[in-house]
Amino acid sequence: MNAKNLFLDGTKPELEEVLENRERRVSFVQELLRRYPQDAVISLKCNIPGPIKNNEGIQLLFDYGRIKLLQILAENRWNIEYEKCLKLPTGPEGFWVIPKESLLVKQKMIEFEEQRLGRLFDADVLDQKEGMIRSRSRVELGYPPRRCLICDNDAKICASRRLHPVSTLQKQLIQLLEENMAELEAVHLQKKQQCQQ
Numbered sequence: 001m002n003a004k005n006l007f008l009d010g011t012k013p014e015l016e017e018v019l020e021n022r023e024r025r026v027s028f029v030q031e032l033l034r035r036y037p038q039d040a041v042i043s044l045k046c047n048i049p050g051p052i053k054n055n056e057g058i059q060l061l062f063d064y065g066r067i068k069l070l071q072i073l074a075e076n077r078w079n080i081e082y083e084k085c086l087k088l089p090t091g092p093e094g095f096w097v098i099p100k101e102s103l104l105v106k107q108k109m110i111e112f113e114e115q116r117l118g119r120l121f122d123a124d125v126l127d128q129k130e131g132m133i134r135s136r137s138r139v140e141l142g143y144p145p146r147r148c149l150i151c152d153n154d155a156k157i158c159a160s161r162r163l164h165p166v167s168t169l170q171k172q173l174i175q176l177l178e179e180n181m182a183e184l185e186a187v188h189l190q191k192k193q194q195c196q197q
C-alpha cells in the first residue's frame with residue numbers, strides 16, 4: 001500500500017448517492033435488528049476526507065479495520081451471528097451481529113477507535129429497544145467526544161463547520177498511514193478469512 005496514492009484516483013459519489021446510501025444503511029440495520037432483536041449490530045466505515053470515497057488503498061485500509069475488529073471479537077470470545085461486507089462507491093462498509101449487550105460491545109469499539117489507526121474508522125454500535133433503534137454513544141460510557149486529527153477539538157464540530165481544508169485532512173491521513181505502515185502491513189499479512197458477502 002502506498003499511502004501517497006490514496007487520493008489520486010477512485011470513486012467520487014454524488015451527494016445524492018451518499019445520502020441514499022445512508023438511508024439504505026439505516027434500513028439494513030433495522031432489518032438486522034428485526035431478525036436479531038436481542039443482539040447488537042456493529043457498523044464499520046472508514047473516515048475518508050474529500051470527494052474520493054473508494055479505491056484499492058481505501059479497501060486495504062478497511063480490511064485492516066475489519067481484521068482488527070475480528071481480533072477484538074475473538075479475544076472476547078464473542079460469536080458472530082451474521083456478517084456482511086460491502087464494496088460501495090460511497091466506501092467500504094461492514095456489518096456484524098453480535099449476541100452481546102450493546103454497551104459492552106460499544107466499549108470495545110471505542111477502545112478500537114482510540115488506537116492510532118482506529119482513529120480513521122467509525123465503529124458504530126446499534127441495538128433496538130421496544131422497536132426503536134438506538135445508536136450507543138461514547139457519552140453513555142463516560143468518554144469525551146472524538147477528537148479532531150488536526151486540532152484536537154471535538155471532531156464533529158470541525159467536520160460540520162468545515163474548519164480544515166480537505167487537503168490538510170488528506171495530508172494528515174497520509175502521514176498517519178505512513179507512520180503506521182508496519183502495523184498496517186503486519187495485520188494484512190495475517191490473511192484472516194474473507195468477509196462473507
Ligand SMILES: [Zn+2]
Pocket residue numbers: 148149150151152153155158163164
Ligand atoms: Zn479540528
